[in-house]
Amino acid sequence: MSEHPESADLYSAIEESARLLEVPCSHERVQPILDAYADSLPSAVIALRVATGTRYQGDLDWRFTVGREVDPYAVALSNGLTGRADHPVGALLAEIRGNCPIAGYGIDFGVAGGFKKIYVFFPPDGMQSLATLAACPSMPRSLADNMEFFARRGLDDRVNTFGIDYRHRTVNVYFGALPDACLTPEGVLSMTRELGLPDPGERMLRLARHSFGIYASLGWESSAVERFCFAVMTSDSASLPVPLEPKIEQFLRGLPNNAADSRFVYYAGVSSTGEENYKVQSYYNWQPRMLDQMLLSDSGTTSG
Numbered sequence: 001m002s003e004h005p006e007s008a009d010l011y012s013a014i015e016e017s018a019r020l021l022e023v024p025c026s027h028e029r030v031q032p033i034l035d036a037y038a039d040s041l042p043s044a045v046i047a048l049r050v051a052t053g054t055r056y057q058g059d060l061d062w063r064f065t066v067g068r069e070v071d072p073y074a075v076a077l078s079n080g081l082t083g084r085a086d087h088p089v090g091a092l093l094a095e096i097r098g099n100c101p102i103a104g105y106g107i108d109f110g111v112a113g114g115f116k117k118i119y120v121f122f123p124p125d126g127m128q129s130l131a132t133l134a135a136c137p138s139m140p141r142s143l144a145d146n147m148e149f150f151a152r153r154g155l156d157d158r159v160n161t162f163g164i165d166y167r168h169r170t171v172n173v174y175f176g177a178l179p180d181a182c183l184t185p186e187g188v189l190s191m192t193r194e195l196g197l198p199d200p201g202e203r204m205l206r207l208a209r210h211s212f213g214i215y216a217s218l219g220w221e222s223s224a225v226e227r228f229c230f231a232v233m234t235s236d237s238a239s240l241p242v243p244l245e246p247k248i249e250q251f252l253r254g255l256p257n258n259a260a261d262s263r264f265v266y267y268a269g270v271s272s273t274g275e276e277n278y279k280v281q282s283y284y285n286w287q288p289r290m291l292d293q294m295l296l297s298d299s300g301t302t303s304g
Contacts, residue, residue: 007034007041013284014062017048018111021251023060029114030062036079037107040066046285048255050248051267052278059110062284063119071097072105072118081115082166088138088220089169093118095136096162101126103293113167120162124292127176129157140171145223146216149194153187154179160213160295170226174215176295183209188230195225197270204268204276207232212296217271227277229269233296236264248280255282 011031018025034041044064051061066072073093076082084090096102103126106119122128130151134144150156155175163172181187185205192200200208208230217227252264263286267279 007031007038010034010041010046010284014048014111017062017251017255018060020254021050021060021247023058023112025111026114030109030111032079033081033107033109033115036075036081037064037066037070037072040064040070043287044285045283045287045290047265047281047283049267049279049281050251051280052248059112061108061110061116063106063108063117064285065121065287066105066107068102068104070105072107076107076115076118085166085169087169088140089164089166091138092136092164092171093120095138096120096133099132099136100128108163116167117163117165120164121293122160122162124160124295127157128159128162130159130173131156133159133162133173140218140220142218142220142223142225143171143173146218146225149191150175150216153182153191155182155214160293161215163215168219170217170219172215172217174213176213178211178214182214183211183230185209192228192270195228197225197228197272198274198276200268200270201276204230204270207266207268212294224272227269227271229267229277232266232268233294234264234266252280252282255284 046064103121108117160176161174211230213231265281
């Protein structure tokens with residue numbers, strides 16, 4: 001397959017970001033992803049994300065949006081980006097497409113590891129209910145097992161994004177328009193303790209107060225919520241109490257950026273492994289429509 005101009009230009013930025021973080025960049029894994037979705041790239045929101053913690057060492061994630069008219073899993077299969085899964089994860093996107101209105105999709109990949117995830121964005125005025133999602137035959141049972149937990153906190157009908165991780169065979173459920181009670185230190189501790197997760201540290205509790213979204217990671221192997229995370233947007237990468245390694249701070253200062261304004265999304269979470277993780281997402285190409293998708297206005301960003 002020949003390279004498209006848009007995907008070739010983006011690959012150069014991806015390669016530069018990998019060099020800055022000193023991680024390997026695999027042309028044979030990355031370029032086919034960009035070429036497969038090349039028609040979407042000129043109008044896409046494009047971002048990259050770096051994370052702390054042993055789970056994320058040795059790779060750097062990039063992601064971009066594609067339109068709702070695209071079947072992103074079919075594209076991935078037909079271009080050999082992922083193998084056909086003999087597992088319910090392979091049928092899940094088609095079932096969601098058949099049952100829910102969709103605003104668009106996102107593709108997530110590592111510069112070293114290649115294709116990883118597909119995100120499903122629901123319309124801002126059409127957030128989905130957990131009951132609708134849990135009714136999909138291939139959905140992990142863990143979602144239904146935790147519905148009552150989310151319903152008691154007013155989150156059962158506030159799913160604005162859903163992620164499918166084909167590599168790890170897990171799903172992410174993203175909630176928006178959060179009730180204030182979910183963001184207080186007491187509310188956060190109540191949730192993590194009921195889920196059997198470690199108590200977040202003081203820095204994470206302070207950050208959670210500013211969250212525009214939370215998400216939970218679940219799998220097919222057990223009913224446990226594997227990770228529970230909070231997301232905060234800011235215009236200043238140094239404004240929040242997030243303990244980033246000096247190497248990552250230097251990386252953020254040197255990033256390629258085509259966006260007209262600077263925006264960063266921080267993710268802070270606790271996991272069943274006992275590890276506290278922080279991730280920061282920087283936008284290579286920002287589109288204002290993402291504020292609607294995130295259920296945010298410009299005033300919804302924080303400076304600390």
